[in-house]
Amino acid sequence: MSIYLDEKNPGKHKPFDDASQDIVEYVRYLEVIAGKSANTAFSYYCDLRGFSRFMKRRRGLVPDDSEMKDIDPKGLDTAFWATVTKEDIYEYLYFLSRECGNKKSSTARRLASLHGFYDYLVNQVNRLDADPTAAIHPPKQDKVLPKYLTAEQSIELLESTQTQSDFPERDYCMVVLFLNCGMRLAELVGMNLDDIDLENRQIRLFGKGHKERMVYLNDACIEALQLYLSKRNTMEGLLPQEKAVFITRRRKERISNRRVEQLVTGAMKAAGLKGFSTHKLRHTAATLMYQTGNVDILTLKQLLGHSSVSTTQIYTHLQEFQVRAAIEENPLGKLKKPKSEAKVLDTTEQETGKSREKTMPEQEPVPMEAFDGTAKDGIGLDAAALAMAQNADVENRNS
Template sequence: MWESSINRFRIHLKIERSLSPNTIEAYERDVKTLTQYLTANGLAIAPQDVTLKHLQACTEWIASLGMTGTSQARIISGMKAFFRFLLLQGLIPADPSQLLESPKASRKLPDFLTYEEIELLIGQIDLSKAEGHRNKAIIETMYSCGLRVSEAVNLKISQLYLEDGFVRVTGKGDKERLIPIGTSAIKNITLYNDTTRRHMIIKKGHEDILFLNRRGSKLSRVMIFLLIKDLAAKARISKSISPHTFRHSFATHLVEGGADLVAVQEMLGHESITTTEIYTHLNREYLRDMLQQYHPGF
């Protein structure tokens, strides 16, 4: 029932609303986040049986994974569009998302990890498991290149120029950028390819996707959130951590090291320099905290 409803929704977005393929994929991904929540909690229910309580519990679940308020709001918006469509088509008796509220925007500066904390978190990965080398390669790549989680799950083998030390990333608005990649990330990508990926049966259409799940398909964003939440708990890191934390850490460490802000903007793929400037504020906040903590006269 979910598959046929999502297919109808996809056709509606394409034919009637004339949305771009990327926008359609984002809407579909938002709905699939709800189905992932239902599956994870053993709730085998059809779209017409979803209630406001189910949706509220789903939003609490995605918040617990560490998703930002902006990401949560986008997922809620996608779910609302889906249920409005089903109602208009007469496929459900009422819209359960009508009273669903989006989280209030937060002005809190994002958490970031120290290099030692990143090493501690990576150290929790069990390399004896089949997915161990993949998971290490994912985190090393996200931190090394400052990738968004969507950019990491969509990264293609054809976008890797490891001998030259670069990756080509497709970001927001289908804009591409070249980003340097560190030796540790290169080593772990190569190890993952040689020890795990080359022995997998890969689903048709996913042959060029770098990071795959056990079924040979592209990973979902939620899987990356769950992975990082699990590793943070094992490392006993109490900060609010999500995949975006590695992007924040990448940028913060560059700014702390004196990197040119325009260069950081280019590597992050920010359209405006004002978006990148948050990391100068983050750096000042960090310095102030250090002074308050360690300077006897502050």
């Protein structure tokens, strides 16, 4: 992660002070006034330090051959930021693309950091009169379809968690929640016991910017949580005050983001699933719900915790599935040919003005098959069978 943030508790971090005073105060403004998360504030902080280094080299404040990482980002005052021009910004964006190899999305995020910084200096604290980034638009983004697992691949991943882990109840439960609730990695790691309400079948999540939302738990989630919590709550050495839902097996403390990624990656590799990451499980949940759960885009936005529907529109590529289903439901598509032989014109190898009658075999229409019951019951395995399998495994190891 970083020397600043503790991924188990990013809200408690060292001061962001290795930058110019204007940047330090802006980042504090993001966290305290604007209510941004520590992760978001840290991202902006890193972007602005990078821009500071670039500008120092561009203005000749350091030797031309200086490595970016070796340039001290401090020492630039408000008067310096007032001298930054559109040409400087464009050169910076070109530098990011050509020399750093940034993708369009990464370049757009760094430009957003500059937009926010100058908006703060001009409109929030009135230190500058002009914003050089005001008329600069981000590069047009490529429309990349989200990569996701099919329902069959999801089942294979769940089965893999039973054989590739020393704590299968926990790892199985985490993957079930990813696949059914569409939660982010940080949301799963940050869950506490009092966030879970099994009686009312819901869970409270804290998303980006400390935004709270309630997510419904289907049957697969309920069974997986009951199986895991019964194991977790009886672990020897677990302190009563430990409130984290998912904990490590050895230290009995909140599991880290990195450890969850390692566990999921290992299970995917064992299942033969290549090219997927932990975040792709969130895409999988959204995709399967959109395909099979009759979920509209606004409902999906609320479920995923997106602040803007434009973010959720990445899943509108799935409308192709709905369009195909709509065509299948067209009442004219159910019509059958008369029992008598249908006659069609065959103009192949015929002289002009002549035709030949040809009979066509009668065929039954083939309806498109779709997932059935996925959104209602959830993606999961038989919890009772899992528990029996685990008990048998323990007996075999003890014998």
